[in-house]
Amino acid sequence: MSSDLRPAVPVRPTRALVSASAIAHNLAELRRVLPRATSIIGVVKADAYGHGAVLVARALAAARVDWLGVAVAEEGIALREAGIQTPILVLDGIFEPQLDLALQERLTPVVFSEAQLAPLAAAAARRGGRIPAVHVKIDTGMGRLGLLPGEVGGFAALARSMGIPVAAVMSHLANADTGDEETSRAQMARLDAAVKVFRDLGFPPFEQHLANTAAALEMPEACRALVRPGLALYGHVPAPRLADKVRLRPALSWVTEILQIKRVPAGYPVSYGGLYRTARPSSLAVLPVGYADGYRRSMTGRIAVLVRGRRVPVAGAITMDLTIIDVTDAPAARVGDPVVLIGRQGEDEITVQELAAAAGTIPYEIFCGIGPRVPRVGVP
Ligand SMILES: Cc1ncc(COP(=O)(O)O)c(C=O)c1O
Known part of the structure; x- marks a missing residue:
């Protein structure tokens, strides 16, 4: 049997959702102006x-x-x-x-x-x-x-x-x-x-x-x-x-899900070098995304994600395949919860501009850097 006939390998839930209707809207907006x-x-x-x-x-x-x-x-x-x-x-x-x-x-x-x-x-x-x-x-x-x-x-x-x-x-x-x-x-x-x-x-x-x-x-x-x-x-x-010149709709959101949650005591060091130390008894969540996916290590200490509609900080160094977030202030967070790295959840939004500023670069480079391990999934 040809390998082409094998079912697609299921992948982890880290993906870039790309909206075709947002792209079409943005083209129409450009034509309008x-x-x-x-x-x-x-x-x-x-x-x-x-x-x-x-x-x-x-x-x-x-x-x-x-x-x-x-x-x-x-x-x-x-x-x-x-x-x-x-x-x-x-x-x-x-x-x-x-x-x-x-x-x-x-x-x-x-x-x-x-x-x-x-x-x-x-x-x-x-x-x-x-x-x-x-x-x-x-x-x-x-x-x-x-x-x-x-x-x-x-x-x-x-x-x-x-x-x-x-x-x-x-x-x-x-x-x-x-x-x-x-x-x-x-x-x-x-x-x-x-x-x-x-x-x-x-x-x-x-x-x-x-x-x-x-x-x-x-x-x-x-x-x-x-x-x-x-x-x-x-x-x-x-x-x-x-x-103000044009009404554009961001086409890409970058999402993942919580992989593991743990309770740790105050003073607990997180990730390489222990750059982040919990100030109180805390809940940490691990995300299946890292700098190999383009979630850049240089954003360490400067970036947040959205969980349960709430902004929570990335805790400690972003690693190659995994990133830790501090969900102490989102106590309802559970394994499998959706997490937004770029995009909207509830009332809040993490923008590509925030990531670019945190990484000391421009949105172009953040987008181009989202790695090949992250499937691009078309959404309406
Ligand atoms: C030759 C050329 N034309 C057009 C563009 C589009 O630029 P922008 O994405 O700022 O519209 C680029 C972007 O790098 C470019 O290199």
Whole structure:
């Protein structure tokens, strides 16, 4: 019997619940606040920021998102294997050994150097098809991927001579999240200059894009034909000042259940190094989640969870697979009780922003860090 026919292995109750209706709502909200003619590239790279790429892409495709953006070709191929038909842009480019399969799967490459053009043309010729239209990335000030402004002329002339179709000229903003609009405007001016180079060389009309969530929400001039929001689709804004611009619903909750409960006396040391010592006779509960799941050890002493609708502290060092909480103030807590690490329970909510602050990082990294041992479960 093939191993594929074996029933799925039952897993512990630590899971990320991802709401398809929240994703669809967030896409609709973005459409409501964006300029009417703007199309959306839903950024689902890095397993949809840890939310589960197939689950999220299905929700976005059902809501008729215009494009999906992945980082690498293998992410795009996985979406095609899952039956996603939406146009897919490979934001970080396609490596040469991936080109044949990527073209077969109708993935659109981002290109950022002259050296990428000949292998692309060769791969298209091997397939006996046309060279796919590319999105050309310009480094307008991020200092990351893209042609430097001084390289645009040479690149465009080569692309023209090789007959490479250009579907879009794009860039990425370095300071949109911080609200430094002057820097963003300088980047836009450099994109405009690059666009002019392609137009002056006689390229047929093409699109432009450079706005992430922050720019899409507060810089209408950054909303070109396309925008590339990621975080907003998952229900969050990258800075508190943007919260009033759009009514988003967090799509992910991270939940588990109590594995063991014990009564311990006052002065009892908890977890590695005894960093937490009970101040009174206490109840401790053990949770089946740890830093191997992305529940980061650096949050030790700074984070709480929800049990029986009540906020209780994490006690002592978060360990690889287990975390201890102090449930003395939630005396009804029992083995098997649901526990919320991120999300709502009763009147209270633990936000991803709280976890990020406790870990000294950003919500993006908390989401992306939720490990592969945590199943992503689609919920309505
Ligand atoms: C090239 C590119 N475009 C768009 C985004 C989406 O950004 P955000 O999630 O802030 O909307 C990212 C995110 O890292 C990115 O790297």
